[in-house]
Amino acid sequence: MPQSRPAPTTALPLLNRRRLHTLAAAGGLGLGLGAWGPALAQFRVEVAGVGLQQIPFALAPFRVSAGLPQDVPAIVIANLERSGMLRSLPGGEAVLDETSRPDLAPWRARAADALITGSVTRLADGRFDVRFRLWDVVRAQDLGGLSFPVPASDLRLAAHRLSDYVFERLTSDPGVFATRIAYVSRHDERHNLWVADADGHNAQTALASAEPIISPAWSPNGQQLAYVSFEARRPVIYTHEVATGRRRLLAGFRGSNSAPAWSPDGRRLLATLTFGGSSQIFALDAAGGGQPQRVTQSAGIDTEPAFTPDGRQVYFVSDRGGSPQIYRMSPSGADVVRITFEGNYNISPALSPDGRWLAYVSRINGAFRVCVMELANGRITPLTDTSADESPSFAPNSRLILYATRVQGRETLMTTTVDGRIKTRLASLPGGIREPDWGPFQR
Amino acid sequence: MKSIQGTPSQSCCPSKHPLWRGLATASLLCAALLLAACGSNVNLAEDVPVQDRTAVPVQQIGIAPAPAAPAAAGAQAVDQRAVTPVQAGTTAIGQPPAHLARLVFFDFDEYTIRPEFMPLLEGHARFLSTERQRRVALEGHTDERGGREYNLALGQKRAEAVRRSLALLGVADAQMEAVSFGEEKPANAGSDEAAHSQNRRVELVYR
Numbered sequence: 001m002p003q004s005r006p007a008p009t010t011a012l013p014l015l016n017r018r019r020l021h022t023l024a025a026a027g028g029l030g031l032g033l034g035a036w037g038p039a040l041a042q043f044r045v046e047v048a049g050v051g052l053q054q055i056p057f058a059l060a061p062f063r064v065s066a067g068l069p070q071d072v073p074a075i076v077i078a079n080l081e082r083s084g085m086l087r088s089l090p091g092g093e094a095v096l097d098e099t100s101r102p103d104l105a106p107w108r109a110r111a112a113d114a115l116i117t118g119s120v121t122r123l124a125d126g127r128f129d130v131r132f133r134l135w136d137v138v139r140a141q142d143l144g145g146l147s148f149p150v151p152a153s154d155l156r157l158a159a160h161r162l163s164d165y166v167f168e169r170l171t172s173d174p175g176v177f178a179t180r181i182a183y184v185s186r187h188d189e190r191h192n193l194w195v196a197d198a199d200g201h202n203a204q205t206a207l208a209s210a211e212p213i214i215s216p217a218w219s220p221n222g223q224q225l226a227y228v229s230f231e232a233r234r235p236v237i238y239t240h241e242v243a244t245g246r247r248r249l250l251a252g253f254r255g256s257n258s259a260p261a262w263s264p265d266g267r268r269l270l271a272t273l274t275f276g277g278s279s280q281i282f283a284l285d286a287a288g289g290g291q292p293q294r295v296t297q298s299a300g301i302d303t304e305p306a307f308t309p310d311g312r313q314v315y316f317v318s319d320r321g322g323s324p325q326i327y328r329m330s331p332s333g334a335d336v337v338r339i340t341f342e343g344n345y346n347i348s349p350a351l352s353p354d355g356r357w358l359a360y361v362s363r364i365n366g367a368f369r370v371c372v373m374e375l376a377n378g379r380i381t382p383l384t385d386t387s388a389d390e391s392p393s394f395a396p397n398s399r400l401i402l403y404a405t406r407v408q409g410r411e412t413l414m415t416t417t418v419d420g421r422i423k424t425r426l427a428s429l430p431g432g433i434r435e436p437d438w439g440p441f442q443r
Numbered sequence: 444m445k446s447i448q449g450t451p452s453q454s455c456c457p458s459k460h461p462l463w464r465g466l467a468t469a470s471l472l473c474a475a476l477l478l479a480a481c482g483s484n485v486n487l488a489e490d491v492p493v494q495d496r497t498a499v500p501v502q503q504i505g506i507a508p509a510p511a512a513p514a515a516a517g518a519q520a521v522d523q524r525a526v527t528p529v530q531a532g533t534t535a536i537g538q539p540p541a542h543l544a545r546l547v548f549f550d551f552d553e554y555t556i557r558p559e560f561m562p563l564l565e566g567h568a569r570f571l572s573t574e575r576q577r578r579v580a581l582e583g584h585t586d587e588r589g590g591r592e593y594n595l596a597l598g599q600k601r602a603e604a605v606r607r608s609l610a611l612l613g614v615a616d617a618q619m620e621a622v623s624f625g626e627e628k629p630a631n632a633g634s635d636e637a638a639h640s641q642n643r644r645v646e647l648v649y650r
Contacts, residue, residue, distance in 0.1 A: 157524070180524075195526045209531035212627035214591050223523070231531040233580065233648070234622035235595065245527035256599050256623045259592045272596065274621070277603065279596035301596040317593060324593050347590040361590060368589070390590060435591070442523065 042200040043082060043415060043424040052421060054087040055170050058112040063097040063119040065128070069152050072120050072130055075159035076166070079177045079199065083167060083399070084422030098133040098145050107137045114170055118145070118162070120155075127151050130158040134166055143169050156201060176395045180439040181402060182206070182216040182225055183413060187431030193227060195242055198395075198438070200413075200426045206242055217260050218439040219286075225437075226250065226260035226269060237271055239286065248288050261305040261314075262286070263331070270295060270305035270314065270331075281305050281316060283331070295333040306349045307331070315339065315349040315358065326360055339373075342380060348391060352398040357418060359383075359392035359401050370403050372418060383420040393438045404434040537577070537649040540570045547605055549643040551586075554600040556608055564605065567647055568612035575618070581605045582646040583623040584630070586639035595625035605645045 118132030164175030255274035345363035367387030411432025583602030602621035
């Protein structure tokens with residue numbers, strides 16, 4: 001069984017940095033701050049399990065125009081490796097492109113299952129054409145390819161879509177490389193809600209505030225974020241259209257308003273409101289207006305609602321039994337069933353989009369750890385060795401969980417495969433990052 | 444290693460009859476146009492010569508199609524992946540009564556008010572009863588241990604406990620609001636028990 005080889009320590013570009021700086025000085029490319037920032041800006045593989053079944057692939061040197069602002073092949077390799085399900089082999093020296101018909105025997109001899117070839121060409125109108133072809137080395141089959149003519153600002157996105165295509169053909173799972181994540185950073189009294197690519201690049205501020213922001217939640221269509229803001233000196237819920245910055249105060253009722261959760265059809269949100277005198281879960285119309293409809297009925301704290309992907313049930317946290325545990329109910333509050341029984345502190349439920357898994361945070365011997373429960377049989381597996389985990393959130397292909405934790409005293413974001421074997425880490429900004437939420441597939 | 448430039452080889456597809464080729468190209472055109480309508484990408488099928496770019500229309504990804512005619516003023520296609528930043532405002536607070544302490548502290552996992560804080564609350568109740576236009580926010584807090592949303596709810600319980608005590612002391616409901624900051628605004632950023640005990644509190648903040 002081949003051992004998984006060590007992950008690359010950095011996605012070093014193939015092209016000439018000095019030439020890049022010259023181009024940037026000419027002002028023609030509009031590079032974002034993060035584009036050639038330190039490798040800190042992206043998720044890096046931290047821990048890889050041994051004896052894993054990883055699909056070996058090779059990416060042969062692409063035929064590329066001079067002076068490209070992004071290293072598309074390197075982004076693709078980093079994406080595929082970061083998934084934990086593939087590992088890259090050396091791509092050799094010879095430049096191949098999407099029209100090449102390579103002799104696959106040498107690749108077979110190197111134990112590659114798949115070969116990616118391609119090109120990135122500058123077009124006459126200033127855009128770039130990213131093209132590739134995927135080869136099944138074992139069966140000597142052409143698995144097709146795509147062409148992406150894009151402006152420079154979308155080169156990373158083209159690399160992500162390329163990665164999605166390869167990932168899907170080789171693993172039968174959809175790739176999440178073109179998806180986005182949201183998270184919150186805090187540095188002294190500056191709080192920011194960020195939207196970034198799933199690899200951590202391209203982070204942009206959606207909201208800057210002098211007061212805390214918590215519980216961001218992507219709408220099912222990936223265009224809005226609901227979140228709790230303390231800018232009014234008490235927690236209120238906004239729904240916020242990310243592309244335009246237009247936002248609406250969804251819940252500013254008396255007391256505290258928090259824990260927004262979208263229904264799968266995007267038409268309603270559940271949230272924890274306290275205007276009735278205690279923290280209870282209510283239903284709100286996403287379009288705003290209307291009266292909140294009370295859903296839970298307990299004398300204790302009910303909070304952190306989370307819809308199942310089919311919209312038929314809602315998981316939530318309640319301390320009605322004496323300590324915070326996870327329960328399940330219908331969206332109207334009927335048929336309440338307790339779900340967690342291990343330990344006396346289980347919170348932050350998150351459902352996988354394929355309906356198979358429940359991720360949550362459990363306090364085990366004083367350590368707060370992300371655990372996953374297989375819903376078909378109730379089997380529970382702790383996934384981490386850290387002790388301050390928060391906010392688990394599934395990737396839209398249900399293969400990865402994004403969460404916040406502390407590493408060496410610093411707040412940071414990590415991902416783990418659902419079996420806990422492969423973890424990646426996003427190095428934290430000064431002050432720390434927390435409260436992640438993984439966005440949906442976007443067409 | 445053999446390296447091949449140019450047109451993909453015709454070796455592996457059996458139907459290379461010219462009619463088939465024409466049909467294939469035409470059906471690809473239709474499929475591509477369909478795909479173009481859906482905004483997705485073009486497949487590089489084997490028998491389409493790569494150099495013949497006119498045969499297969501290509502679509503941008505990630506950007507809404509530009510309007511065909513010069514757009515009317517204000518008509519903008521919104522990039523779905525754009526992020527427009529918003530700066531949140533801030534909220535000023537009012538002047539507290541100068542002579543009154545404003546902090547009520549709690550034991551771990553507790554929301555009951557310790558007897559030593561009753562004189563403080565009585566002082567605020569007297570103030571609010573004579574100054575009927577003043578409003579006070581009861582801001583509940585927790586230490587950092589545990590989840591943020593659950594701690595928000597615990598802080599709310601502490602704020603509610605203070606509200607109930609003030610109500611029993613005769614303060615009108617309209618003059619008070621119980622809110623929570625959970626663990627988000629610690630008084631002491633440390634992680635030891637001394638810091639934790641300073642953070643488990645309700646602050647009386649006059650608006």
